[in-house]
Amino acid sequence: MTQSVSTQAVLPLPPNPESLQEKALNMRPTTAWALFRRNRAAMFGLIVLILIVLMTVIGPFIYTQDPFASVGARFQPPGSPGAPLGSDYLGRDGLAGIIHGGMTTLLVGLFAAVMTLLIGVGIGAVAGYVGGRVDSALMSFTELFQVIPATLFAMVVLTLYGSSNVAVAIVMACVLWTGTARLARSEFLRLKNFEFIRAQRSLGASDLRIIIRTVLPNALPTLMINATMIVGVAILLQAALSFLGLADPNVFTWGMMIGNSRPYLTVAWWTITFPGVAIFLTVLSVSLVGDGLQDAWNPKLKERR
Amino acid sequence: MTMVSTPAARTGILPSATTGRVGTLLRIVVGRVMRAVSLMLAVIVVTFVLLALAPGDPTVAIGGDSGIRDAATAEAIRVEYGLDRPLIVQIGTYVGRVLRGDFGQSFVLHQSVWSAIAPRIVPTLMLSGVALVGAVVAGTLLGVFTARRPRKVISHVVTVVSIVGFAMPSFWIGLILIILFAVTFPIFPIGNMNSTMVGGGFFEHAADTLWHLVLPAFTLGVIYLAQYSRLSRASMLEVLGSDYVRTAHAKGLAPRVVVYKHALRNALIPIVTVLGTQFGHLLSGAVVVEVVFNWPGLGSLAYQSIQQRDTPLLLGILLLSAAFVLVANIVTDFIYRIIDPRIRIRRTM
């Protein structure tokens, strides 16, 4: 059902089996969106997320200060000329780092989430739909990866094989896919026995066709919610690994800023705090949006307000 | 959740002593253990291969800070540690030794891996255990409390806090706590598990250790707390809205009785489920927190051994953690079957 990552845990609430019909009804965008819109926390999250994405995409063209270039003396406190959020150990502008580093941070998180989805859904769907021996084998494979401690594994691989951003994304996908696989599997298991699916099979439609055209779209809501959670977890995991020194030193990311400035925490708290806030806001808004989607698609489970 | 075939469907292979409930349990446990063992072997092979294929030369780690300045010495070390043999042989040797309980020598510490790991197990369990238990208890109570008052402000606050707590990087929380409560207001120690100057007997040491435990356990616990309070609240809400609870109310039972006697037990099920899955990660879940607070556990040991390329030590830690997860899974599975008579045979989560 859920999977524990060592540093954080992903926890979507279990979908209610009866709600499939409701889901079918709610697939019409207006209804789900209306529900989403009424959810203030989710809207707040959405707005913040949009702002953050805008900042990372457009910001670098507006605030053109090179994050790698020194703007003056080191450890300038926030509010100093040239360094509104303070400067780091090489006198570099913290705000520039946040604006220019956002894109890569988000992309790494997104990339990791996409790969996690692909691997997880791929394996989970096949296991759930085909069942039998294939299912057992795939589940054993999944259990193998679940048993290896996630953070330690990521640390080992990145330390030994280098910590470029691509490596980080790949390793995170290797560590996070098991939860998605389980979820996909349970969804497919549940769905494959439904009437309309069985009907299609008896009509002679090929399995692949059924999977892609019918089962997958119905499983999509749950998987999408899981995906938003994964993005959040991936960003957090990336930050934790950067904190431990496993980041790409040639590209600015928020996690790398934190990791590099860690020894200077007591002298220059701003070098760690602001990137930390950026990460926090991003993960928070993604989580809120994910929650909102959850509530919008499964109104039966919505917490009474 | 799938239903695997019931015992009735498996015919004739095992002796009659293994039918019946106890026998069934036994057979299931044995099956699970065997499966765990094969998984363990797979883990050993995978991690060993991963470590062995990595670029870099471990003989330098053995040579120490100053590096090895002599090719002959490097070669001698390679032979002694068996690094020159083909990979398959190395794996085989290693597996053989592990099965005999020998995890090899730490490259850097020049002592056996087990003796380096052993004193670190208890501190990690202490940290994770306290954090997890504290978070579960506090989170459950918090969730129950706010579920009963869904429209009050406190409920919203708790929801917000639980989401926020989840979104904050754990090392960040730890560092902020250090700045606030160990430096600015030096109530708690900055790190480590013990102070140098604590003399005295058992109680002084225990108290000192507990005092050092507060900040790291709190840091680790916050994440769990966010999770469990949310889960508890949702679960409790669902249960409170169900038919039998409404029936109980209608029967005229006192609200408190309804909640604590009937609803809670059922609300606890998802909590226990999640707890079961997290239980296995007690040994490996605290790496970042241990590093931040310099807590002498397995996580910080792993971090240091990665930096020093101490392959045997690293392998030992990984395997121990994996083994712990496997054992924990079996144990929780077992407990479920005993506790919940409705579950005949169930694939674990």
Add this chain to the structure above:
Amino acid sequence: MTDHILSELAPLVRSVSRRNFIFGLGTAGVAVALAGCGSGEGSGGGASDEGTPQPGGTYIVGTTQVIAQANPAIGGGAGPMMIGAQVFAGLVLTADDFSPEPYLAESWQFSPDNRSVTFKIRGETTFHDGTPVTSEDVAFSILAVKKYHSFKSMFAKVTDVEAPDATTVIVRLSEPNAALLACLTPATAPILPKHIYGDGQDLRTHPRNTQDVIGSGPFRLTKFEPRTEIRMTKYDNFFQPDRPFVDEVVYRPDPSGNTILLQLQQGEIHSLRTGDSVQLQQLRAQPTIEVADKGLQAISGVGLVVVNMENQYLKNPKVRQAIAYSMDRRYILEQVLGGEAAAADSVLPPIDQFYSDNVTKYSYDVAKAKVLLAEAGYPNGFSLRIDYIPGVREFCASMAEYMKEALKAIGITATIISSPDTATLAQHISTGDYDVYLHLSLGYGDPVVGVHSLYESAAIGGPYPSNAPRYSSSEVDDLLEQAGQEMNLARRKEIYAEFQKVVSDDLPVIPFAQYRPRVAYFPAVVRNPNLGVWESLSPLKDVWVTAP
């Protein structure tokens, strides 16, 4: 000790300003801690203000090293050297002027041709288990170090060690060795008990390196848990009868480096060593902590940008000069290194006895650098990879980031490769698979030990960091060989001066700053803190602390 006092510190917080809260607090904490320790008014003065040594007490040393084992005869870096210097004796100690002082050896005599040295060692010296120390142990130890230690240059010229009688040792050399006495300190050539280590087992994995370690030094090792605590207790039958003063020396490691500074500020440790500018500045701001100006010269050195002279671009001297001109040394010293490092234009640091200022210097001149690059044939620049050793942050990681920007300004695109550890980097370097890396070259008491192998052509291809730049100059080879054999100090200085000049012209490495770790300690608690050339890598027998 300090825990029960901590609650009293809270009211002191309100008087501190925003940025200095930690400093003020640390001061308060220290003051209260000292009061709690019963040491009365702290003098806070220089190390010369000592008073009469009081025996007793515990001296707690903080360190970021995880010390693998206690026997420095097999190498392993500063960690085992720190412990070994307490537990084992050596023939000599190094005085402040780098000259040798008697220790286990009472006297020594060089033969006229300088190919043998006869030592007279003290009689009636015992190991911690009561066995007498004899010349056999000395002979065994020197040869063991020659065989197992990673610094091969220390005793490479020793052909044999004889023990004609119980208190006489004769060291035979293949040629004169000016650095011999500098290498016979307890940290580099500990006197091991032959009856324990001479049992045929490989010294590198000998179980007595970590358990039940027996030496003849002033302290006996009683607890060895390298990641939590190392305890050493005074040896009552030490050969200097009224030493050591303290009852115990304790090492508390903080491998993460997170808490060590705060531990010193709050009195949980009594001294630490650091070369990090941020830590030094924080420590200097505390009136109750003294940051010593002297001491630790033996593990000081120079930060270097090492270039691979076999790289297609870097083999051209103009390219190397261009890189040298692209570096803004003022910025490096002030910003990257935080103002705590001295300038270094030579490959030997200014505090080294052989330092010479007469070298070619390269000012900060970006225009000139670009011209040189164009002359070399690369007006549009090229690409390089920069690596760094995972050592002192500022000299390595931060400098690598700085170099990337400095090179960018003259048209060279640099990519930072951060090897996770010395092992990986070492492999790259010894196989020549790198372009540029940041290195810290330490002296270890004599250039023969720490510096020669970086520039001798015979060392190319050897294990890291032997001749990392892959530099081959017969002139330098000759100079280094002469310097290694020259027994006259003045003449030796001249030879090294010439060596430094040649290297500054050839630029196999580009020095950028002196690396100088310093000792920070409590003058009120720690008296006579042993601020010698080796400091805590030599025996702490003369340190005394005020009442516990």
